[in-house]
Amino acid sequence: xxxxxxxxLCGAAVVARAQIPLPASPRPGQVVVTGTVxxxxxxxxxxxxxxELYGAERVVxxxxxxxxxxxxxWSGYVQKLIGPNLKLISKGELKVDGNNVTLRGxxxxxxxxxxxxxxxxxxxxxxxxxxxxxxxSAAEQELLDATLARRIIEFESGQAAxxxxxxxxxxxxxxxxxxxxxxxxxxxxxxxxxxxxxxNVALSLARAEAVRTYLAQKGISPDMIxxxxxxxxxxxxxxAASDGRARNRRIEFRIAQ
Numbered sequence: 001x002x003x004x005x006x007x008x009l010c011g012a013a014v015v016a017r018a019q020i021p022l023p024a025s026p027r028p029g030q031v032v033v034t035g036t037v038x039x040x041x042x043x044x045x046x047x048x049x050x051x052e053l054y055g056a057e058r059v060v061x062x063x064x065x066x067x068x069x070x071x072x073x074w075s076g077y078v079q080k081l082i083g084p085n086l087k088l089i090s091k092g093e094l095k096v097d098g099n100n101v102t103l104r105g106x107x108x109x110x111x112x113x114x115x116x117x118x119x120x121x122x123x124x125x126x127x128x129x130x131x132x133x134x135x136x137s138a139a140e141q142e143l144l145d146a147t148l149a150r151r152i153i154e155f156e157s158g159q160a161a162x163x164x165x166x167x168x169x170x171x172x173x174x175x176x177x178x179x180x181x182x183x184x185x186x187x188x189x190x191x192x193x194x195x196x197x198x199x200n201v202a203l204s205l206a207r208a209e210a211v212r213t214y215l216a217q218k219g220i221s222p223d224m225i226x227x228x229x230x231x232x233x234x235x236x237x238x239x240a241a242s243d244g245r246a247r248n249r250r251i252e253f254r255i256a257q
Contacts, residue, residue, distance in 0.1 A: 034062040042075040049082045071099045071127065080123040085116045089134065099124075104133040109183045110256060136255055140180040144253045147176040153211065153251040160206035162214060170211065173253065174218035184256035186226045187211050192245035193232040205229025211251055226256065 031054050037043050043063045050059045071077075078096055086094060092105025101120060107113045117132035124130070153166035162170070177185060189204030189211075208227035216222045237244035 029058055030060055031058050032060045032062060036064045036066040036068050037075070038065070038068050038070060040065060045075055046078060046082070049079050053082060053084070053086065074098075077124050077128065081120055083123075085119055088112060088116065090137065099128045100131070101128055102131040102133055105135075106137040107134050108137055110136055111182075136183070140183060141255045143176050143179060144173070144185070144255070147172050148253060152246065152249065155207055155210070155249075158203070160203065160210040162207075162210055167214065170214050171218065174215055174220055177215065177220050177224070180255065181224070183224070184226060185224060186228060186254045186256050188252040188254060189227070189229045190234060190236075190248055190250050190252065191232050192248045193235070193239045194245065197231055197233075201229050201231035201233075203229070204231050207251065 031050060033046065033050060037046065043065065046063070047059060047061055074096075081094060081096065081101065086092065089103070089105040089107055092103070095102040095104075101124070103117060103120065107116065113132065113134045113136060116134060117130055121128070121130040148169070151169055153169050154163040155161060155166065156163060187208045189206075189208035191200040191204045193200070205227065206229070208229055212222055212225045212227050215225065232239070232248070235244075235248045236250070237247040239245050239248060
């Protein structure tokens with residue numbers, strides 16, 4: 001887990017963890033391993049695997065020995081989970097509670113999020129459940145948000161034709177999108193609440209499509225971008241005022257989760 005905050009590995013009897021002092025906040029790069037295992041052999045095998053993966057100096061041992069009931073070959077399955085895939089997760093946590101496995105943290109893209117969970121599941125027997133709590137890193141979303149900088153991509157009134165000021169913004173967005181290649185991005189159209197909802201939904205979708213078409217002309221693959229139209233359903237300002245309606249007529253860019 002790149003820049004890992006903590007790896008939590010525990011036995012089935014979670015109550016036994018009350019015997020262990022809560023870990024201090026780990027320093028950047030530290031791997032804190034805490035919980036209860038039934039014997040020294042299980043503990044030693046787990047720590048050795050983690051130290052091989054991350055380096056002995058980064059692993060903080062807070063594992064206790066206690067009377068916990070574990071599934072057959074539990075320690076062996078945990079060894080399989082502690083592998084190179086964990087280093088692809090940042091701010092991460094691996095929790096093994098009996099035969100329930102939970103993965104949390106940030107990964108670079110949606111394909112990796114699914115692949116890591118799938119690899120974990122296939123390394124275990126069918127009695128284990130893998131809960132995928134991984135999420136796509138917020139850094140790429142922050143890049144898109146910073147590029148848009150709360151500006152509005154303007155269109156001709158009631159149309160899906162992009163005004164020049166909107167094209168100027170999209171030229172900048174194309175540069176940002178080049179930096180997040182390999183990720184899917186959703187372009188979402190929004191409108192104010194003036195007029196029929198059905199017409200506004202259709203207009204918002206057409207405007208999102210127009211944005212995808214323009215970005216394709218700037219070298220962004222259409223396959224990278226999905227589009228949707230939300231019409232007036234998700235306002236960010238009060239539609240009672242003209243400036244509020246202007247803010248609601250917007251295009252949103254979201255890294256697909």
